Amino acid sequence: MMLADEFQSADELNAYLDSLVQGGALQSASVDAAVVESARRFHRLGAVAKPEQKFVLGLEKKLMDSTLSVATQRMGIVPPTMPNANGHLRLPNEVATDAIKSNRLKSILLAAVTAVCIASAIAFGAYRLMPPGPPESDEIPAPVVVVQSSPESVDPDFAECTVTPRTADQAALRGTPAVAAILEATTMVESPWQEGVVVPAMPEQHLPQGEEASAEVKTEIEATILEMVACRNAGDWERMDALYSDASFLRVYGHLDGPLSAATPEPPPAPIAVPAALDMRVLPDGHVGVLLSHDLGGYGLRQFLIFVEVDDRWLVDEVVTVKRNYESEGLTPNFHVILAGDLFYEPNRLVVPEKPEAYLQLENVGEVPHSFVFEELDIEIYLSPGETKSILLDVPPGEYEFFSDIPGQRAAGMEGVLVVEPYGIPVADVPEIDCETALVMVATPEVEVDLGTAMVIYAPATTANSTPVAWQEGCD
Amino acid sequence: MAKKDRQAFAALYRAFVEPVYRFCYHRLGTREAAEDATSEVFMKPLASLHTHQSGRSFRGWLFAIAHNVVVDSYRSRRPAGPLNAIPEIVDLAPSPEEWALMAAAVQEVRNVLSELPAGQREIVELRLAGLTGAEIADVLGRSPGAVKIAQLRAYARIRTLLNDETINISVKRAE
Numbered sequence: 001m002m003l004a005d006e007f008q009s010a011d012e013l014n015a016y017l018d019s020l021v022q023g024g025a026l027q028s029a030s031v032d033a034a035v036v037e038s039a040r041r042f043h044r045l046g047a048v049a050k051p052e053q054k055f056v057l058g059l060e061k062k063l064m065d066s067t068l069s070v071a072t073q074r075m076g077i078v079p080p081t082m083p084n085a086n087g088h089l090r091l092p093n094e095v096a097t098d099a100i101k102s103n104r105l106k107s108i109l110l111a112a113v114t115a116v117c118i119a120s121a122i123a124f125g126a127y128r129l130m131p132p133g134p135p136e137s138d139e140i141p142a143p144v145v146v147v148q149s150s151p152e153s154v155d156p157d158f159a160e161c162t163v164t165p166r167t168a169d170q171a172a173l174r175g176t177p178a179v180a181a182i183l184e185a186t187t188m189v190e191s192p193w194q195e196g197v198v199v200p201a202m203p204e205q206h207l208p209q210g211e212e213a214s215a216e217v218k219t220e221i222e223a224t225i226l227e228m229v230a231c232r233n234a235g236d237w238e239r240m241d242a243l244y245s246d247a248s249f250l251r252v253y254g255h256l257d258g259p260l261s262a263a264t265p266e267p268p269p270a271p272i273a274v275p276a277a278l279d280m281r282v283l284p285d286g287h288v289g290v291l292l293s294h295d296l297g298g299y300g301l302r303q304f305l306i307f308v309e310v311d312d313r314w315l316v317d318e319v320v321t322v323k324r325n326y327e328s329e330g331l332t333p334n335f336h337v338i339l340a341g342d343l344f345y346e347p348n349r350l351v352v353p354e355k356p357e358a359y360l361q362l363e364n365v366g367e368v369p370h371s372f373v374f375e376e377l378d379i380e381i382y383l384s385p386g387e388t389k390s391i392l393l394d395v396p397p398g399e400y401e402f403f404s405d406i407p408g409q410r411a412a413g414m415e416g417v418l419v420v421e422p423y424g425i426p427v428a429d430v431p432e433i434d435c436e437t438a439l440v441m442v443a444t445p446e447v448e449v450d451l452g453t454a455m456v457i458y459a460p461a462t463t464a465n466s467t468p469v470a471w472q473e474g475c476d
Numbered sequence: 477m478a479k480k481d482r483q484a485f486a487a488l489y490r491a492f493v494e495p496v497y498r499f500c501y502h503r504l505g506t507r508e509a510a511e512d513a514t515s516e517v518f519m520k521p522l523a524s525l526h527t528h529q530s531g532r533s534f535r536g537w538l539f540a541i542a543h544n545v546v547v548d549s550y551r552s553r554r555p556a557g558p559l560n561a562i563p564e565i566v567d568l569a570p571s572p573e574e575w576a577l578m579a580a581a582v583q584e585v586r587n588v589l590s591e592l593p594a595g596q597r598e599i600v601e602l603r604l605a606g607l608t609g610a611e612i613a614d615v616l617g618r619s620p621g622a623v624k625i626a627q628l629r630a631y632a633r634i635r636t637l638l639n640d641e642t643i644n645i646s647v648k649r650a651e
Contacts, residue, residue, distance in 0.1 A: 010624035014609040038635035046604035051497040369617025382617040407537035
C-alpha cells in the first residue's frame with residue numbers, strides 16, 4: 001500500500017526530474033538528497049551517448065531531399081477498414097468476382113495497399129489479390145508497424161520459403177462442380193473483424209479434441225508453419241498456396257477467376273513472427289489440430305489450424321479463428337466486452353441496453369499500449385498490453401464515441417461507438433409478432449426481458465437487426 | 477505547403493535527433509542499431525504527420541514512435557543475452573582519452589539500467605532522452621501517477637546501484 005508521504009515524494013521527484021530535463025535544477029526538501037544526487041549524476045552520464053555528426057547530417061539530407069515529397073503526397077490518407085484477422089480472407093463469391101473485374105475495385109485495392117502499409121498486419125488473401133503496385137524502392141517506410149510476436153517465436157529468413165508452387169492444373173480446378181460442393185459443405189460465420197467477410201470460427205472449448213501428436217509429427221508441422229511465415233513475409237503467395245491442401249486452397253479461391261498473385265513477389269512491409277504452437281492434437285479423422293499462440297495475420301488472436309498429411313508433408317486444411325466464450329468465463333449479459341487489438345477495436349460498435357450494474361470490460365489484446373477515450377463521458381482509460389479494466393456503465397441512453405488517443409492509433413482506425421439503448425421499452429411501443437415468428441427468434445435470443453404480459457426479445461445487440469419484438473404469453 | 481513542411485520538419489529533426497538517438501542507443505546498445513532505429517523513427521513521422529493531433533506533445537508522439545521502433549528492433553534482432561553482456565566497444569568520441577571516459581560512462585549507465593525492472597527501466601530511459609513525466613505517461617500509455625511512483629522506486633534503486641558501483645571501483649583501486 002502506498003503511503004501519503006511516498007506519493008508526495010514521487011510528486012516532488014517528478015518535478016525535480018522535469019526541471020532537470022529542461023535544464024534547471026529544482027531542489028526538493030522532501031526527497032532523499034541521495035536520490036536527487038544520484039538522479040543528477042545518472043542524467044549527466046546518460047547524456048554522454050551522442051550520434052556522430054556525419055550520421056546526423058546524412059539523415060537530415062536524406063529526410064529533406066528524398067522523402068518529404070512522398071510523405072506530403074500521402075498526407076490525408078486515412079486507412080479503410082482493417083483487413084481480416086484470419087490468415088485466409090474469404091470474400092463472398094459475388095463480392096469478389098464482380099468487384100475484381102471492375103475499376104472501382106482497383107481503387108479500393110489500391111487504398112487497401114495503403115491500409116496494409118499503415119496497418120500492423122496483412123490478410124494473406126487480400127494482399128495476394130492486389131494488382132502489382134508501384135515500386136517500393138523510392139517510398140518511405142510505413143508508419144508505426146507492430147509485429148505480433150511471442151517469446152518462443154523466431155524470424156524465418158525468406159530463403160526458407162522453398163516449397164514448389166502449385167501447378168497450373170491445380171489452379172485450374174477453380175470453378176469446377178467439385179469446388180462448389182466444397183464451398184457448400186463449409187460452415188462459415190460472419191467475420192467479427194470485417195463486415196461482409198465470413199470465416200470459420202468457434203470457441204476454444206468447442207475445438208475438436210485428440211491425443212497429443214508425436215514428436216516427429218510436431219517437428220514436421222512446425223516446419224510447415226515456419227515456411228508459411230517465411231513465404232508470407234517474402235510476399236511469395238504462389239509458394240504460400242502450396243502449403244495449403246487442395247481442398248483448402250479451393251475453398252478460399254475456387255470461386256475466383258484470373259490470376260491470383262502479382263507477377264513478382266513483393267514482401268509486405270510488416271513481417272510477422274512465427275506463432276508458437278500451444279498444442280498439437282491428433283483428431284479422430286487423422287488430421288492434426290494445432291492451437292497457435294496468435295494468428296498469422298498478426299492481431300494476437302488465437303488460431304486453430306487443421307493440418308492434413310499429403311505426400312509426406314503436412315499441409316493446412318482449415319483455418320479456424322478461436323472465439324472467446326464470455327459465458328464460460330463467467331461474464332453475464334450485463335457484462336460487455338470491447339477488445340483493443342493493434343489498431344482495431346472489436347467490436348467497434350457495441351449496442352447495450354441501459355441497465356443498472358452493467359459493466360464494460362476493456363481488454364488490450366495487442367502488443368502495444370492502447371487507450372479508450374470517451375470524451376463525452378470524460379473517461380480516459382489506458383491499457384498496457386494484456387491489461388484489462390472494467391468500468392461501471394452508469395450512463396444515460398445515447399451514442400458515445402470512443403477512440404484511442406495514443407498518437408497515430410485513431411487515424412489508423414481505432415475508434416468506435418458505444419450505443420446505450422433505453423431499457424424496458426413499453427409493450428405498447430413494441431410491435432407484436434405471431435407465435436411462429438417469435439418461436440424462431442427465441443431460438444437464439446441474446447437478451448430476454450419479461451415485461452409482465454409480454455416478452456421482449458432483443459436480437460443480437462451487435463447486429464443491425466436489433467429491433468425489439470413482442471408476443472403474448474402462451475405461444476410456447 | 478511542402479516547403480513549409482520541410483522547414484518545420486527540419487527544425488523538429490534538429491531539436492530531437494539527439495535525444496531520440498540517445499534513447500535508441502540506451503535501449504539497443506550499439507551505435508549501428510541506434511542509427512538504424514533513429515533513421516526509422518524520423519522516417520515514420522514524415523508519413524504520418526497528419527495523424528499528429530494539435531495540442532499534443534510532438535515530443536511525446538515522436539517517442540511513442542521511437543518506443544515502437546525499438547520494440548520491433550528487439551524482436552527482429554533477438555539478442556542472446558542482456559545488453560550489458562554484449563561485449564561491444566563504444567565508438568563515440570574523437571580522442572582516445574575522451575573515448576575512454578565516454579565509453580566508461582555509457583557502460584556505467586547501461587550496467588545500472590540492466591539492473592532495473594523492465595517497467596522502471598523504460599521510464600528512466602525516456603527520462604534520459606529528455607521527456608517529462610507527463611510525456612512518459614503519454615508514451616507508455618500509463619497514468620501519470622503510476623509513472624511517478626515507478627520512477628521514485630527506480631531512482632531509489634539507481635542510488636543503491638551507483639553507490640555499490642562506487643564502492644566496487646574504490647575497492648578495485650585500493651587493490
